[in-house]
Amino acid sequence: MSMEASPSTTTRGLARRVYARGLTLVEMLVAVGVFSAVIVISVGAAVVANDSFRKTQLQGTAIANVGVALETMARSIRAGSEYARDLGTPSRFSFLSEEGERIVYRRNGEQVEMSSDNGVSFRPITAPNLKIKNLTFWLTAGSATAQPRVTIVLGGVAQLPGKSQLDSTFDLQTTVSQRTIAGLGSGSPSWGAVCDGSPMLLHTYTEDNSMNSLCNLDVATGEVSSCRSTFPGAASEIVRSGGSLYAVRFGPGPAQSDLYRIDEATGVSTNVATVPEEYDGFCYYYHTVAVDPSIDRVYCSAGAGSEVRWLNFATGILTYAHGFDMYSLQYYNLPRFIASAYDVSGLAYYLGCSSSGCNYGDIRLQTFRYKTTPEDPLPRWAIPLPLIRGVDFDEIFANADVSNFSGEVSMTFGRDGFLYIADQAGIYRVDVEGISYDISDFQGYPSDYVSYTPHDPTSPDGISGISC
Amino acid sequence: MPENMNGHTFHHLQKGFTLVEMLVAVSILVTALLPALFLATRGITTSVYSKNAITAKFLAEEAMEFVRNRRDSNLLSGAEWTDGFLPPCGGGVNANGCKINIFAGSYSITTGSFPGAIEECIGTDCDLLYYLSSPVSESKYGYHQSPPWQPSIFRRRVRVEQVTGNEVAVTVTMTWMDKDLPKKLEVKETLFNLTGS
Numbered sequence: 001m002s003m004e005a006s007p008s009t010t011t012r013g014l015a016r017r018v019y020a021r022g023l024t025l026v027e028m029l030v031a032v033g034v035f036s037a038v039i040v041i042s043v044g045a046a047v048v049a050n051d052s053f054r055k056t057q058l059q060g061t062a063i064a065n066v067g068v069a070l071e072t073m074a075r076s077i078r079a080g081s082e083y084a085r086d087l088g089t090p091s092r093f094s095f096l097s098e099e100g101e102r103i104v105y106r107r108n109g110e111q112v113e114m115s116s117d118n119g120v121s122f123r124p125i126t127a128p129n130l131k132i133k134n135l136t137f138w139l140t141a142g143s144a145t146a147q148p149r150v151t152i153v154l155g156g157v158a159q160l161p162g163k164s165q166l167d168s169t170f171d172l173q174t175t176v177s178q179r180t181i182a183g184l185g186s187g188s189p190s191w192g193a194v195c196d197g198s199p200m201l202l203h204t205y206t207e208d209n210s211m212n213s214l215c216n217l218d219v220a221t222g223e224v225s226s227c228r229s230t231f232p233g234a235a236s237e238i239v240r241s242g243g244s245l246y247a248v249r250f251g252p253g254p255a256q257s258d259l260y261r262i263d264e265a266t267g268v269s270t271n272v273a274t275v276p277e278e279y280d281g282f283c284y285y286y287h288t289v290a291v292d293p294s295i296d297r298v299y300c301s302a303g304a305g306s307e308v309r310w311l312n313f314a315t316g317i318l319t320y321a322h323g324f325d326m327y328s329l330q331y332y333n334l335p336r337f338i339a340s341a342y343d344v345s346g347l348a349y350y351l352g353c354s355s356s357g358c359n360y361g362d363i364r365l366q367t368f369r370y371k372t373t374p375e376d377p378l379p380r381w382a383i384p385l386p387l388i389r390g391v392d393f394d395e396i397f398a399n400a401d402v403s404n405f406s407g408e409v410s411m412t413f414g415r416d417g418f419l420y421i422a423d424q425a426g427i428y429r430v431d432v433e434g435i436s437y438d439i440s441d442f443q444g445y446p447s448d449y450v451s452y453t454p455h456d457p458t459s460p461d462g463i464s465g466i467s468c
Numbered sequence: 469m470p471e472n473m474n475g476h477t478f479h480h481l482q483k484g485f486t487l488v489e490m491l492v493a494v495s496i497l498v499t500a501l502l503p504a505l506f507l508a509t510r511g512i513t514t515s516v517y518s519k520n521a522i523t524a525k526f527l528a529e530e531a532m533e534f535v536r537n538r539r540d541s542n543l544l545s546g547a548e549w550t551d552g553f554l555p556p557c558g559g560g561v562n563a564n565g566c567k568i569n570i571f572a573g574s575y576s577i578t579t580g581s582f583p584g585a586i587e588e589c590i591g592t593d594c595d596l597l598y599y600l601s602s603p604v605s606e607s608k609y610g611y612h613q614s615p616p617w618q619p620s621i622f623r624r625r626v627r628v629e630q631v632t633g634n635e636v637a638v639t640v641t642m643t644w645m646d647k648d649l650p651k652k653l654e655v656k657e658t659l660f661n662l663t664g665s
Contacts, residue, residue, distance in 0.1 A: 023484065030487060038494050045501050059519060067522045074529070091605070134604045138571075138582065145545035149537045151530070151570055153608050170519060171599065173609045174526035175570060177537035181544065181662070 054160060058129070059168045062158030065127045069112055070154050070172050072125065073105055078176040083139055083148050093137040093150065094119070107135035110156070132156040149177040200412075200420070201264070203230070203238040203247060203465035212247070212464060214238070214267045228267030231260055237410040238262065238465035246272075247465060410465045422466040521653060524622060524642035527597070527609060528655040531568040531626050531640045534584065539659055549661040550628075554636060556588040557628035564589040565627040565641075571610040586626075594625040621645055634661035 023031065077083070080095035080103065092106040097116070104115040106122070110131040113122035126132055138151040155171040200217040202224060212235050215227040236248040245262040247269070260269040411421040485493070538552045557566035572585035589595070597609045598617040609620060621644040629637045635658060642653040 027484075027487070031490065034490060034494060038497060041498065042501060045505050049504055049507075063519045063522050067526075070526060078533075134607050136605060136608070138608075140582070140584070145541060147537050147540035147544060149533065151608070155604070155607055168519070170523070171601070171607065171609075172523055172526050173530060175530040175533045175537075177533045177540060181540050 051163075054163070055168065058158050058160055061127070062130055062168060063170060065130060066154065066156070066158075066170055066172060069125045070152065070174060073112075073152060074174055074176045076103060077105075077150060077152075078179050081178060081180050083150055083178065091135045091137070093139070093152075105135075105137075107132055112154070129160065130156055130158055147177055147181060149175055151175040201238065201245070201465075201467045202422070202463055203235065203467070205235065205462055205464045207462075209234050212249075214245070214262060214264070217466075230262050230267045231269040235464045238467045245467065410463065412467050420466055422463045520621065520644055520646055520651065524644060524651075524653045525655070527622060527624055528640040528642045528653060530570065531624055532638060532655060532657055534568045534570065534586070535626065535628065535638050536657075536659060538586065539661075543661075543663055549634075549663070550630075550636060553586050553626075554628045554630060556586060557626045557638075558630070564592060565594065565625040567594045567611065567624060568626055569611045571608060571612075589625060594623050596620065597622045597624055631658070635659070 076097060077093075077095055079098045082096040083093070092104065094102055094104040097103045101116050102119070104119045104122070106113055106115075108122065108124075110133070111124045111128070112126045112132055112135055114125045115122045132154070134153060134155040136153045138153070140146070140149050151173065152175070153171075153173045156169070158168040158170065202215045202217050204213045204215060204227070205211070209232065211232050212230040213227040214230050215224050217224055230247070231249055233249045238245050238247045245264055247260050247262060249258045249260055258271050259273040261272045262269045411419060535553050535557070539549055541547075542549045542551050553566070555566075566586050566588050569585045569587055571582045572587070573583040595611055595613070597620045598612055599607070599609050599620040600612070600617045601607050602616055609622075610617070613619075623643045625641045625643075627639045627641070629639075631637050638657050638659055640655045642655075644651050
């Protein structure tokens with residue numbers, strides 16, 4: 001094929017060239033064309049093969065990684081209990097593991113992260129090349145007649161840096177049903193009594209706040225008896241901590257809150273601490289105080305209702321405990337909480353007020369269940385419970401009928417496992433395990449209890465607290 | 469360079485490849501490349517199948533868990549332990565099986581959940597699962613068949629057969645099309661009446 005012509009020498013020394021025959025133009029065009037075609041195909045094939053290989057590898061790795069992540073979540077969640085999803089952040093979910101640890105899964109940016117120390121520290125469980133666009137937990141809370149379940153939706157894109165054409169999307173969904181069935185066999189129920197055998201106690205007040213009294217309440221008959229004076233002035237709910245009863249008295253100064261320990265037998269109260277002025281607004285008039293039995297602390301809701309603080313019984317010092325998820329509160333139009341109670345598992349039930357206020361007759365209530373501990377004071381784990389009394393928030397825009405509690409409200413768990421809510425019109429027993437969360441007026445409660453008989457401690461005007 | 473006896477040197481005319489030879493050579497080359505291309509394509513196909521298979525596996529487990537959840541709820545409420553899933557998923561009543569509609573009903577902000585439903589499959593093919601992709605935070609598989617929901621490639625059928633009074637066999641069958649090739653995945657599990665004697 002060479003077209004090169006080499007000079008040669010004749011006997012006479014004359015140079016003569018012998019020319020090889022070259023390709024014709026047509027041959028050349030064909031050759032170049034075929035060559036180009038082959039090169040293009042070959043290089044194209046190599047590129048495609050390379051991309052395909054990388055995409056295959058990427059997809060394989062990605063789907064395996066996502067699959068393992070979802071499987072890990074599903075397996076651990078189904079073996080756990082106390083499912084809780086953050087209302088404001090449905091991409092965050094927590095539960096109690098078999099080992100008793102509070103496990104948290106969440107989407108942080110574009111990664112799925114896991115915490116096994118109640119949300120203190122997180123570690124990613126998906127690879128960096130996976131861009132998680134969606135992680136949603138659709139929780140169906142359990143009840144006495146329904147086993148909890150959660151549907152997990154996980155979606156995203158597997159990416160190679162700088163190779164957007166190789167993006168591979170994935171959309172996975174699965175559902176997990178809790179394996180432990182509370183109340184069956186040897187399993188213990190999720191909820192139980194806080195009270196330890198002592199009688200139910202009412203803390204009552206007179207109309208002019210001249211005296212508070214401690215009375216016994218027989219929850220079987222509704223009989224109120226043995227009222228004994230405690231202290232004058234407006235008071236918070238009474239709470240039991242460390243075997244003693246406490247109440248916060250407000251006033252007489254506008255910025256003064258005194259913590260009293262009440263002798264259960266005699267009703268005599270002793271001032272044990274003064275809540276510093278700087279904390280005024282917390283533990284203030286009709287703002288709730290409740291005991292978390294799991295950690296033996298008192299919480300006071302803030303005046304603005306968005307914060308809860310611990311109250312140290314010895315010093316009266318209030319320490320910031322947690323703020324509420326304002327997204328949830330605004331969503332439910334409940335910017336304030338007015339009463340709370342903890343069950344044996346340490347879960348807190350709060351009653352919220354509407355944005356129009358928490359004045360008498362203007363309380364719109366919904367319960368939430370929060371898990372808070374000193375280690376993780378943020379009330380992230382909200383399980384919205386069905387309506388107890390008040391606005392049906394499913395129909396809030398349909399101007400649903402509003403039934404309000406009457407006056408101040410306080411509540412506690414009885415030793416029978418029911419949640420007792422007291423307002424100025426009566427006491428209500430709520431089955432928080434019941435699917436309907438029915439509330440029924442406490443039968444034996446004297447209807448004339450709110451009649452005015454000022455200054456008579458045996459016939460007070462209202463209830464400032466209920467405990468046991 | 470060859471020389472003759474006179475010392476003359478000369479050149480042979482070098483014969484080039486003919487077009488036919490070239491075409492043959494190129495054909496061989498292309499033939500050699502084809503398997504590589506085929507393997508690459510096959511790799512992608514396998515990878516896509518793998519993705520769909522894993523998606524199907526989780527959807528199948530979902531249906532299984534929903535049936536189990538219904539059984540556990542029955543145990544808690546004191547209802548007959550097979551209430552709600554035997555029938556419509558079998559029990560000699562419906563040979564077509566049933567579909568699990570996780571997101572059936574309206575979302576309740578008070579319970580934070582969808583009630584979900586077990587519904588009878590009409591016809592031999594259960595409905596296609598649909599997928600809601602937008603907004604991203606709301607994306608999910610379900611049976612809403614109107615936009616913005618889009619049909620997915622998956623069908624899911626649940627069959628429940630009573631083995632004994634206290635035992636049922638649950639079979640979840642996922643079917644889908646992979647590049648026009650029908651694929652199938654089946655998950656089987658046995659559920660017992662935990663309070664039965």
